[in-house]
Amino acid sequence: MLQKIKEVSVLFSVGIISAFLLSFVYGQTAPVISKYKKESLKKSLSEVFDEPSVRFEEVKSDSLWKAFKEEEYMGMVFKSEEKGYSGKIKPIVGVDSTGKIIKVEISKAELSETPGLGMKISEETFLEQFKNLTANEVFLKKDKEKGKIDAITSATISSRAATAAVREGLEKYKEFLPKYALKKFRKAYMENLKQTSDSLPEEIEPKTLWRVSNKYIFISVIEDSSSVFHFFTEIENKKIKQISIFIEDPKTEKEKISEDNKILKEALKKKFEGAVLKNINKLEFASEIEEIAKKIRKEINTIYVEQIRWREK
């Protein structure tokens, strides 16, 4: 009995002492470890964004950051992952505001691919191929015609996994890009225009003014106190044929899709569509849309007088 108690107490005290020592060491090292982790993360973020004095804001824990310069939203950095030949491949990718890759980094230390083969995906010669590519070009050349990435000899699996990780991240996070919603709106509008007209739109002023047969289309941007309005105006036979409006929140750079804004859009459309340009100054607006409607009227008038009237026959 005494023997048993002695044995148990020895085991017990060894356990207790070990636990105390461990917690002491943990307490000493934990702040250093987390500081190092933060520093190395910050370093790798600014490395792939490749632009001085950029501030990063975490959007999704350990996988997505937005990059700001002063207050301007410049682009994003994401970390994605894909199963490689052995273990996971986790590239860190910097993306500019238009969705183009700035730089890709794969940390050698986090990689467990075969040394001398798959490990080469962390080398500059492989990674610099990603520069300036967009999502639909990030494929291996041997996998897709549009692909722009050369695989590493006898490490196709690693190369393919790295490429897929970058591409999937781009697809997954593209909605977080600044101006993504606006870009989509513009693209959809132009696509629709191409499909509904007999001939291709002719670009008269780069990215602002187009002509299709005898129809003129221009895009303008105006601001009021809380929103930014982007709108396409179509003019045909001295009349406003159509107006398409995108209301943007300048803080998030996303579309404002509340009920109020829907009503506002409808009211503006109703007022302007079909209006004769000569009489546009005589239009009267309800008080709740007056401020913005007057700005839009001024903008349309200016562009019509300066750019379109003398071109019309």
Place this chain on the structure above:
Amino acid sequence: MEGKIKRTLIDGIIKNNLILVLAIGLCPTLAVTTSAYNGLGMGLAATFVLVLSNLIISSLRKIIPGNLRIPIFIIIIASFVTMIDYALRAYLPPLSTQLGVFVPLIVVNCGILGRAEGFAYKNPVHLSFMDGLGAGIGFTLVLFIMGTIREIFGQGIWLNIPGIFPGIKVFGSAFADYSVILFILPPGGFLTIALLMGLFNYWRKNNG
């Protein structure tokens, strides 16, 4: 007395060499020795644990009850390893990420448990210290040599330290395309260890 201490140290390196003679602790050996730097790092970490665990276990050998010795050894070794793991992560992060899972694996490295059970539990503190040191040096040397062989033949470079030193190009840059990749893959580990064991035992047979 002095002679005995010296003998214990040399025995630890040669006669009781963990890998080449006792053939214990082979798992981390095969896994990490793809480069000389990895081998060295793993070896030094294991040496540190060997010395400390031998010290503690030998000084506690009179109070550790015989039928509970294994769990107590494991608690002591596991605590040290965890502490080393934290210390590496805090003060030598590149080495820590490089060794990855192998540092925690020292806990189940039977080399360390083997020395605790086979030597430290039966011998006084100063001898156990020397035995731990000797076994550690022997382990580190073998890991370093294996890493060197595998790195040179497999990649054509030597002593590459990721992020710090690119390594010495042994065979020139043309070799990179024709390196013997087998040496970096697991079979290369087995081949290297077998060759080393054979050579070592041949040498020992002929030189006493």
